[in-house]
Amino acid sequence: MSKKRRQILRMRDLRVSFKTANGIVQAVRGVDLDVFRGETVAIVGESGSGKSVTVKQVMGIRAHNEVVDSGTAEFTYTDDSGAERTVDLMALSDKEMVALKGDHIAMVFQDPLTSLDPTMTIERQLAEGIVHHTGLRGDALHRRCVELLDLVGITDVEARLASYPHQLSGGMRQRVVIAIALSCDPDLLICDEPTTALDVTIQARILELILELQRKLDIAVIFITHNLGVVAKVADYVNVMYAGKLVEAGTTADVFFDPRHPYTWGLLSSMPSVSARREERLFTIKGNPPNLLNEVVGDAFAPRNPYALDIDFVKEPPRFKISEHHWAATWLLDPRAPKVEMPPQLAERIAQMRDEGSVA
Numbered sequence: 001m002s003k004k005r006r007q008i009l010r011m012r013d014l015r016v017s018f019k020t021a022n023g024i025v026q027a028v029r030g031v032d033l034d035v036f037r038g039e040t041v042a043i044v045g046e047s048g049s050g051k052s053v054t055v056k057q058v059m060g061i062r063a064h065n066e067v068v069d070s071g072t073a074e075f076t077y078t079d080d081s082g083a084e085r086t087v088d089l090m091a092l093s094d095k096e097m098v099a100l101k102g103d104h105i106a107m108v109f110q111d112p113l114t115s116l117d118p119t120m121t122i123e124r125q126l127a128e129g130i131v132h133h134t135g136l137r138g139d140a141l142h143r144r145c146v147e148l149l150d151l152v153g154i155t156d157v158e159a160r161l162a163s164y165p166h167q168l169s170g171g172m173r174q175r176v177v178i179a180i181a182l183s184c185d186p187d188l189l190i191c192d193e194p195t196t197a198l199d200v201t202i203q204a205r206i207l208e209l210i211l212e213l214q215r216k217l218d219i220a221v222i223f224i225t226h227n228l229g230v231v232a233k234v235a236d237y238v239n240v241m242y243a244g245k246l247v248e249a250g251t252t253a254d255v256f257f258d259p260r261h262p263y264t265w266g267l268l269s270s271m272p273s274v275s276a277r278r279e280e281r282l283f284t285i286k287g288n289p290p291n292l293l294n295e296v297v298g299d300a301f302a303p304r305n306p307y308a309l310d311i312d313f314v315k316e317p318p319r320f321k322i323s324e325h326h327w328a329a330t331w332l333l334d335p336r337a338p339k340v341e342m343p344p345q346l347a348e349r350i351a352q353m354r355d356e357g358s359v360a
């Protein structure tokens with residue numbers, strides 16, 4: 001990478017909790033996230049690990065019972081005068097947030113049907129966003145709608161613009177949602193499980209589209225998913241999240257080929273292989289994530305971790321640096337720890353993934 005990387009988002013020590021009738025849920029417990037222009041960063045983890053709550057901070061989306069306990073999220077963008085500005089998203093007023101996110105940050109959610117209005121044509125829905133951001137009208141507005149649908153690979157554009165959401169397939173609807181997200185010409189696009197509701201072939205096409213757009217438009221993408229397999233082809237960096245914390249982070253190659261946290265081992269082992277045979281029996285990580293209503297002591301993964309050391313139940317592991325761009329928070333990396341290798345079946349799978357070239 002000879003080009004100088006330009007940081008667009010720098011999140012530090014994000015802590016978010018929810019007040020519930022049963023007590024306080026500590027959903028996000030100290031997350032750091034770095035995102036650079038023209039790169040895709042994935043956050044991967046099981047359901048409930050805090051992925052959505054983390055990225056929704058970037059959009060200023062919060063539930064009524066949500067409390068931000070700490071954290072900064074510096075966002076760097078170019079303002080209307082062409083000057084580079086950095087703001088802390090966590091310190092913006094609602095009004096400032098609305099203005100900023102309309103022009104610089106966009107989000108694509110899992111289910112395109114819930115993001116589209118069933119009573120409005122595609123053209124009206126696209127036009128709403130464009131008018132808001134650009135003030136375009138008439139022919140120019142129509143041309144921009146056509147251009148955006150072209151950009152997301154939709155053919156027969158005029159007919160599609162006149163359609164209602166239910167007249168389009170799931171994959172097509174997700175393309176429309178992406179087009180709407182792009183209508184504000186964002187610097188940062190957040191994709192929250194954007195392909196989960198789609199069938200496998202369509203999933204692959206939407207992933208290719210996101211990758212292509214990210215390169216073509218030089219935007220930054222944060223990609224959230226519970227499925228590690230999905231990120232192999234799209235992400236430059238992978239953050240593995242467990243029970244409100246990042247437990248391992250690195251380049252996609254680091255995390256897929258040299259995983260160090262036993263939770264990452266579990267995720268990789270439970271991922272269907274590219275050359276999956278029907279009879280392949282998938283590994284599952286036994287047990288459940290901790291209840292975040294209770295204080296977590298030690299490594300939150302310890303009770304499910306067959307490699308847990310005594311200290312894992314007592315003291316939280318620090319981040320151990322493996323290289324400039326790779327770290328993992330597991331006591332197994334402490335120089336005093338016994339030498340533990342990843343499960344041999346996983347080592348075999350990794351060798352196979354390398355041979356297949358199934359990782360970007």
Ligand SMILES: Nc1ncnc2c1ncn2[C@@H]1O[C@H](COP(=O)(O)OP(=O)(O)OP(=O)(O)O)[C@@H](O)[C@H]1O
Nearest residue numbers: 018020025027046047048049050051052053054063
């Ligand atoms: N409004 C709320 N009130 C109480 N708890 C909440 C609320 N919203 C989220 N949580 C809790 O915060 C934790 C993190 O949720 P989050 O949606 O970020 O998980 P996730 O990793 O994105 O999962 P998924 O893949 O299912 O979307 C979960 O334990 C969830 O139950």
